[in-house]
Amino acid sequence: MPAHPPTAEILAIGNELLLGEVVDTNTAWLCRFFTGLGGKVQRAVVLPDEVEAIAAELQGALRRAPALVFTTGGLGPTEDDRTLAAVAMATGRPLEEHPEALRMVAARYRELAAAGFVAEPDLTPPRRKMAMLPRGAIPLANPVGAAPGVLLPLERTLLVCLPGVPEEMKAIVQSSLAPHLQARLGRAGFAELRLLTDCGDESRLAPLLGEVGRAFPHVYIKSRARAFGPQVRIQIYLSAAAPTPEEAQALVEEAGRHLEGRLAEAGVSAERLPAM
Amino acid sequence: MPAHPPTAEILAIGNELLLGEVVDTNTAWLCRFFTGLGGKVQRAVVLPDEVEAIAAELQGALRRAPALVFTTGGLGPTEDDRTLAAVAMATGRPLEEHPEALRMVAARYRELAAAGFVAEPDLTPPRRKMAMLPRGAIPLANPVGAAPGVLLPLERTLLVCLPGVPEEMKAIVQSSLAPHLQARLGRAGFAELRLLTDCGDESRLAPLLGEVGRAFPHVYIKSRARAFGPQVRIQIYLSAAAPTPEEAQALVEEAGRHLEGRLAEAGVSAERLPAM
Numbered sequence: 001m002p003a004h005p006p007t008a009e010i011l012a013i014g015n016e017l018l019l020g021e022v023v024d025t026n027t028a029w030l031c032r033f034f035t036g037l038g039g040k041v042q043r044a045v046v047l048p049d050e051v052e053a054i055a056a057e058l059q060g061a062l063r064r065a066p067a068l069v070f071t072t073g074g075l076g077p078t079e080d081d082r083t084l085a086a087v088a089m090a091t092g093r094p095l096e097e098h099p100e101a102l103r104m105v106a107a108r109y110r111e112l113a114a115a116g117f118v119a120e121p122d123l124t125p126p127r128r129k130m131a132m133l134p135r136g137a138i139p140l141a142n143p144v145g146a147a148p149g150v151l152l153p154l155e156r157t158l159l160v161c162l163p164g165v166p167e168e169m170k171a172i173v174q175s176s177l178a179p180h181l182q183a184r185l186g187r188a189g190f191a192e193l194r195l196l197t198d199c200g201d202e203s204r205l206a207p208l209l210g211e212v213g214r215a216f217p218h219v220y221i222k223s224r225a226r227a228f229g230p231q232v233r234i235q236i237y238l239s240a241a242a243p244t245p246e247e248a249q250a251l252v253e254e255a256g257r258h259l260e261g262r263l264a265e266a267g268v269s270a271e272r273l274p275a276m
Numbered sequence: 277m278p279a280h281p282p283t284a285e286i287l288a289i290g291n292e293l294l295l296g297e298v299v300d301t302n303t304a305w306l307c308r309f310f311t312g313l314g315g316k317v318q319r320a321v322v323l324p325d326e327v328e329a330i331a332a333e334l335q336g337a338l339r340r341a342p343a344l345v346f347t348t349g350g351l352g353p354t355e356d357d358r359t360l361a362a363v364a365m366a367t368g369r370p371l372e373e374h375p376e377a378l379r380m381v382a383a384r385y386r387e388l389a390a391a392g393f394v395a396e397p398d399l400t401p402p403r404r405k406m407a408m409l410p411r412g413a414i415p416l417a418n419p420v421g422a423a424p425g426v427l428l429p430l431e432r433t434l435l436v437c438l439p440g441v442p443e444e445m446k447a448i449v450q451s452s453l454a455p456h457l458q459a460r461l462g463r464a465g466f467a468e469l470r471l472l473t474d475c476g477d478e479s480r481l482a483p484l485l486g487e488v489g490r491a492f493p494h495v496y497i498k499s500r501a502r503a504f505g506p507q508v509r510i511q512i513y514l515s516a517a518a519p520t521p522e523e524a525q526a527l528v529e530e531a532g533r534h535l536e537g538r539l540a541e542a543g544v545s546a547e548r549l550p551a552m
Contacts, residue, residue, distance in 0.1 A: 020305060025299055
């Protein structure tokens, strides 16, 4: 069993992050996810697409031996996607074509070609590159994009490499990675919901939030004032962890509907916000 | 003169970041800012409010000797604001009450008390704490909040400690820090502007953007498709660097107005987006 709370580190990889062209929202999502499962993220780093820099950072993280290390970014087909080369360097494992990963990539390009998104489904060298995994790795099916995630069980740490596109990253964590996390952490389900009210008075909402919190003790509920110009509106955040993603989703959904009902009775209107 | 391009590292400090409750937008802004001035951010780290973790990371950064190290967060009045204690530990300099910093903090609380935002203007111990700087440091006036920024010139690196609240962080960089950066980098002014068009066809906008780019060779212009549900709209980003913040603002403003005029002639409507 891992230490309690199990710890994690995150490496967010991509030149676009260090140019500031893209704000890294993946790290915050993984932090909420892992905290929700009862873990503790102790450190996160943003790195350029440079094999040596990534490998050095990975070696440092593996020396500290957290239960998990997540990487995001650098799994795609292009030359500057170098995360797995860095994993190979840091762990001394060769990159090898993984038959199951290759089947995943091939199936995805057949779908994309059938839908007209790509001209042909051929496994060109850049596409095959996405199936070159460090020896001992397990591919994680990507329900949204082409590059599989990669799970590499190491002596003291589970290394999880995820794509940088947020929708792909989240989908892999919540589907393909879930059974592995469940085996290791006892739970793998996490769900969240945000409501934006038209009410600016936190003291008016506090009793309702307290009541819903007591009715759903496994749901985390937090309110926060947000400024919209001179107007202040309270935003409510709900999250839940459970053994499976489906259970977590059902829990947060039930608490959210209950809260929406109580808000409506109190004359407060609330709209759901898109996922962060 | 610093190496070209001058390099920087960023340490974003705060438990709320590693819980995922707050998405760190400061790092991306500092990356755009420093890239805009002709520099290169080589690494960014997110750390908890723990003196030892921050001090160890600072020592690592100072060994790599980038031209600048920025920290954000942990400058406030409370016990868990520990950045300067970590700077003291990492650099072997004691924390001392800085008379000019104390005057800044006192003046701010007199203003806040006069405006009714705080009950009294007294320099309580938590408020005095914000004027305890590492020996040799220069306080940077904070035009928005209470905690001064801190500039510590070290042998090979300029260490800049900034508050975590984005508005305070940006205001200090663009006012109080500007003369110091100008002395070291030759320029300190950076400004940006975002326009969201109602047009989804990048090929239609490309000639206009090319024309404005040729008219304003010192303004960086980039377009990016953004999905709004099934609809795609092109967002245009402009940024400029100049010796001073005022010159950069004037440059990006002039290019922005020129672009807005050309878009209007082409029948494309565009709205300005709030600062990132």
